[in-house]
Amino acid sequence: MKRLSIIFILLTNVSFGQDSLKVSDTTYLSLEDMIKMTLSYHPVVKQANLLEETAEAVLREARGNMDPKLEADYNLKEFKEKEYYNLLNTSFKIPTWIGVDPKVEFNRNSGEFLNPENFISPETDFEQIAIGVSVPIGKGLFFDERRNAIRKADAFSQIAEAEQTKEVNKILFMIIKDYWNWYMTSKKQELMRQAIDLAQNLFDRTLIDYEFGEAAVVDTLQAKINFQKRTVDYRKATLEYELAKLNLAKHLWSENLVPLELQPNVLPDSSSLFITPQDTEVKEAISFAMTSNPEIAKLEGKRNQLDADMRWAKESLKPQIDLSYSFIDAPINPEFDTKSPEIGDNYKMGIDFSFPILLRKERGKIQQTQLKLQSNEFQLAQSQVELKNEVLGAYAQSVAFQDLLVQYQGVSNNYRRLLDAEIINLQNGETDLFKLNIQQDKYIEAQTDYFEAFTKWEKSKAEFYHVVGFPMLGLSNMFGFVTNTQ
Known part of the structure; x- marks a missing residue:
């Protein structure tokens, strides 16, 4: 020194x-x-170091797709001193790496002209808690867009590190x-x-x-x-x-x-x-x-990124079948009383299905990715x-x-x-x-x-x-x- x-x-x-x-x-x-001074203050070296920070930011953004999400929806209508409806719907979702996403919902619905599907008994003060999960049993079960984004961000970190080495060496x-x-x-x-x-x-x-x-x-x-x-x-x-x-x-x-x-x-x-x-x-x-x-x-x-794209493209050939099931007021109710949930007792269930008949978009994506890999x-x-x-x-x-x-x-x-x-x-x-x-x-x-x-x-x-x-x-x-x- x-x-x-x-x-x-x-x-x-x-x-x-x-x-x-x-x-x-x-x-x-x-x-x-000469080299010591260069590595300490040269703007090109500093610029190359920004590639590492950029890669970390890209990976952080991709991992953000796995962040828990809190949602709320409130709607109120009053007309001529009548409360038509007062709707509060909140949910807390926790995405997971395996595709099974737990979900907690809290709803409070009241009003004289409430849609019957939104009705909640006044015995619970118009409040209701639902706890359940959503599971993709077709497309997205083993690989989805969230996991694809993270895999590609990991590969981008590898590319950024190589580019940093290249620029510093240059x-x-x-x-x-x-x-x-x-x-x-x-x-x-x-x-x-x-x-x-x-x-x-x-x-x-x-x-x-x-x-x-x-x-x-x-x-x-x-x-x-x-x-x-x-x-x-x-x-x-x-x-x-x-x-x-x-x-x-x-x-x-x-x-x-x-x-x-x-x-x-x-x-x-x-x-x-x-x-x-x-x-x-x-x-x-x-x-x-x-x-x-x-x-x-x-x-x-780049190959790792294309491999991730190929895996997602092949996964897209499967039909979209999303199953959701939630227990209502179990294992906990709005008064925070607990009870053991039972299948078939106070629940709501949904199945979403979609499947493109010709699969031209999916097959075209696979073909493009294969050509890029070659x-x-x-x-x-x-x-x-x-x-x-x-x-x-x-x-x-x-x-x-x-x-x-x-x-x-x-x-x-x-x-x-x-x-x-x-x-x-x-x-x-x-x-x-x-x-x-x-x-x-x-x-x-x-x-x-x-x-x-x-x-x-x-x-x-x-x-x-x-x-x-x-x-x-x-x-x-x-x-x-x-x-x-x-």
Whole structure:
């Protein structure tokens, strides 16, 4: 945390134009610190965290279909000082997962012109209590719309979690690539600055030699052209570095969505967070990707939703037969006296039946769901094949760049020896500026190739974990990150 705090001090607010903190010593911003700051305040990460809350809200809404429900209905009519009717009907329903829904009703009905079916004896003060259940013995007995909604909401949670992992991994991988681009451009800028120093020294030496008659005018011209060329190359490298730094700084945020910028004295380091995977790790990674990659997990979640739809569609082929039965004033009456209920004694019963003859709507729904399931399976199979090849390709790239890095380093070291030898030869008068410039160009080219190979190697290692789909690119255990920042 101390190191992270130091980095924050070296960042300044862009929007409010605060003065930059002047620190003379160079400070190195590691990729580890960069990622820590990103996971704490980056708006895309915060936005991805909202997916989890959205899934919880969707599931809560679906479970709301199982909430107990209290209903009341009151109607009163008076005309010419006569009470035609005074109706109060209340009920308390308790939905259950098995489809059998208990129900308690309280009714109080009175009036001179009361509908006979609503009549309640004045002996109980026009009050009546009915306790019973409603049971779907056809469609909806084993599966209904309420349970279908909850199953689909559970599957949506799986999809939302996969989408959250995908978005966080995407922004982390982008940061890693931008960081190594910043690293490469900083090294190229430093290389061009060293080239300018050498060119400046050679130009100054040539001028002195010319004054003492030991160098021709053409030598001074050649030395000046070389110095000018190195200056142009340095300006280009500086521009690339500044653009890369700005591109990386877009990922830096403080609290309250305040963007930050990198101070001039902050530089990248070469510390890596990833290693080139081994053959055994590749097999395990492929096995993980086939089931847990965010894209695969999303397709699995979609399949679960379609399975729930299919089950409900098949359930809809059954006839709608809803049976209800309630005991009247038993086991409790309005005076709160209790007695044992008896079947066939003071009850009300109802049966609702419906059945579409042709079932075209139901059969069409089943057919559509079957086609969607087939399409999802085709996409899943194709995605798994492509994903496996991408994992193998990322692994091959990582190994190849690791081998190339060794070769480029050897080439660069050898060209450096040749350049040093030419400098010594020039001091001894055994060579000329033309040969030295050629060796310097070769060294710059070789060293640039080395930096590019190193950058590609680091990117390829991170790409492997990104393609596999490890949550947070496999870094969560390393740093103990918590992405759900409120």
